[in-house]
Amino acid sequence: MTQVKLCKTDSVPVGEPKQFNIGELEVLVINLKGEFFCLAARCTHAGAPLAEGKLMGDVLVCPWHGSNFRVMNGAVLKGPAEKPLKVYQNTVKEDYLFIEL
């Protein structure tokens, strides 16, 4: 496992999902009341950009066909998606968010 710097924590406001790229890897960062979650940025159904999705509490709603994913663990709560979103472990160090790759 390698820790990779992803972004500054203050670039992800509470409740506003943001996408960051590391090379070709697209990572969605969600700030839920100061706790950060890092997930795959594309929906597992047909690849919608989840940064354009809506956050309803701790549930992320896909902008294309409305699949619901739990932010904490990427689990599918409502289809059509069937596969969960990949979750990246993260740590905050001195105002920066790092993810494990």
Ligand code: FES
């Ligand atoms: S692309 Fe997300 S539900 Fe279809």
